[in-house]
Amino acid sequence: SGLLLYGEMHEKLFQHQREGVAFLYRLHREGRPGGILADDMGLGKTVQIIAFLSGMFDAELVQHVLLVMPTTLVSSWLAEFARWTPGLRVREFHGTSKTERTRNLEKVQRRNGIIITSYQMLINNWQQLASSSGEEFVWDYIILDEAHKIKCPSNKTTKCVYAIPARHRLLLTGTPVQNNLREMWSLFDFACQGSLLGTAKTFKMEYENPITRAREKDATLGEKALGLKISENLMTIIKPYFLRRTKEDIKNTCNTDRVDAPVPEDPSANSAPVMPSLTRKNDFVVWVYLAPIQEEIYRNFLSLDHLKEVLMTTRSPLAELTVLKKLCDHPRLLSARACIQLGLEGHENYEQDDRSETGLLPGANKIDQLPEETVIQESGKMQFLVGLLERLRDEGHQTLVFSQSRKMLDIIEHVLSRRQFKIMRIDGTVTHLVEREKRINAFQNDKDYSVFLLTTQVGGVGITLTAASRVVIFDPSWNPATDAQAVDRAYRIG
Structure with missing residues (x-):
């Protein structure tokens, strides 16, 4: 592609990662405002970005880069930069010390380097990140x-x-479209600074409506x-700014290359390392019968006059559906008061949850x-989960169990x-990054841990748990992309 990379780094990149770096450099060379690596x-999107930035800094094509991510990923990005490019100036605009954050930012703005920050930190300090010495500061890349x-x-x-x-904008995401085409428009509008797909209104009329209608x-x-x-026209327009490879694509390409590739005269001549083969991913959807008490509560709830009224009106039944969803997971996800009313064992003497007006909201339900x-x-x-996990433990597997609810994790852990x-x-209560990393490393390195319990929102993004060979989604999300993110904590190269 024309971008020179440090030899030792280049040798470690797989072929698809080299192609990713070439794509990022081509965007820059052709003067495009930005793009999406999806x-x-x-x-290995992280490694591709680090390799690209390393080459760009070495060539003196960039000076100031702002890298934004969820809070939980800050430490892993810092660790990857230290591992791959220890000579690059990388500072974090994060943490509780305002003085240290400001010092790091000013040092990078005055000289050169990379600032790593979180979305929450950016929301609270966007004015500081957008200026220097009272004047607007333009980053080479965000x-x-x-x-x-976004x-x-x-x-x-x-x-x-x-x-x-920022002069250039790059976006990294494994799930570029989760619900609808408007989300894709939002990503491209930011990446290409409004120059590619027109306004949201125009995009809706010209692209989204006819495609959705079809x-x-x-x-x-x-x-x-x-x-x-x-x-097809839309794909043609976005293609120069968009690169996406799936694991299946990479596997097929590797298999083709192994069959077709001639034996090189010099095996060390610029050949990419062989991609470690991922085992086939088997997805099982297990339909489970409700327990007798679940079925009784479920049917009683459906027969309520209140529910019939909801179904006869235009009001959204989402609240009622949420209650039914909880009942399907476990009836004790309901409030303590609801459990008492339903006659569940062990709640006769519990105090009533005064915060719950309907008795159908999660409360201080003790188990x-x-x-x-x-x-x-x-x-x-x-019943099914416990039997499954006991069998997997006996077979020597480590398993990730995801739930959207901390309450459900409490029940499973109990x-x-x-x-x-x-x-x-790991769930939303583990706020310290050091503690989070400690738990991840313990699971990765100690096979005695047979189960890792995680909330989908916190544990389903940006962490690597490749020690696990099985993943259980206890309560599937309304958005399938959320579950796909969670599964790929284990199903990845590393």
């Missing part, structure tokens, strides 16, 4: 990791990110043909004193600890 989770954070144009994060002046069941043949043509067998028998999912499982856990 490789599947676990294919790079967003987990860039789907998929909604109206949210605070997106607005603050737009407020940072996918509907009652679409005419003409509408389907029009939608296909417009989607510590309950017999484990009672907790298991009240949920069909729990049962597993009584059954002598060695457990590790």
Whole structure:
């Protein structure tokens, strides 16, 4: 591509990573305002960015780079920079010390280097990051990791990110489109600084509406043909600014190369290292019967007059659906008051949860004193999960168990600890990055830990848990991309 990389670094990059660096440099060389690297989770987007920046700094093509990411990824990015490019000036604009943050920022702005910060820190300090000595400061690059954070144009994060002046913008995300095409527009509008897909209104009329209409069941043949043509046009427009490879793509390419490639005269001549082969990922959707008490509560809830009224009106039934979803996971996800009303064992003497007006909201529901067998028998999912984890432990597997609810993790942990499982856990209460890293490293290096409990929101992004060979999504998200992110904590190169 024309960008020179330090030899030792170049030798360690897999072929698809070299191609990724070439793509990033081509955007710069051709004067494009930005682009999106959307490789599947676990294919090394971090390393590609580090290699690209290393080459750009060596060639003196950039001086100031701002790298923004979720708080939980700050330490891992710093560690990767230290590992791959120890000579590069990398400073963090993060932490509780305002003095230290300011010192790091001023040092990079005065000389050169990379500032690493979090989305939350940017929201609180965007004015400081956008200026220097009272004047506007223009970064050479602003790079967003987990860039789907700005998929909604109206949210605070997106607005603050737009407020940072930058000549070039790069976005990293393994899930560029999660729900609809408007999210894709939002990413490209930021990356290309509004120059590619027009306004949101224009994009909706010219692209989103006809493409969406073509996918509907009652679409005419003409509408389907029009939608296909417009989607092809859209792909043509975004292709120069967008690079995405899936694990399946890489695996197929590697297999083809091994068959077709001639034997080189000099094996060391610029050949990329062989990509470690990922085992085939098997996805199983397990349908589980409700436990008898779950089914009884479920049917009773459906027969409520209140629910019938909701179904007869235009009001959203989301609150009621959420209650049913909790019942399917475990009835003790309901408030203590609701558990008392439902006659669940062990709640007769608990204090009423005064904060819950309806009795159907999560409350101070205590399970510590309950017999484990009672907790298991009240949920069909729990019965299956416990049997599965015991078998996986006996077979020597390490397993990640994801739930969207801390409360659900409490219930699972209560049962597993009584059954002598060695457990590790990360959720929203683990706020210190050092403690988080400590738990991750302990699980990665100690095979005695058979289960790692994680909340999907906190543990499903940006961490590597390749020691695990099995992943259980206990309660699937409304958004499948969230679960895909969680699964790929384990299903990745490293």
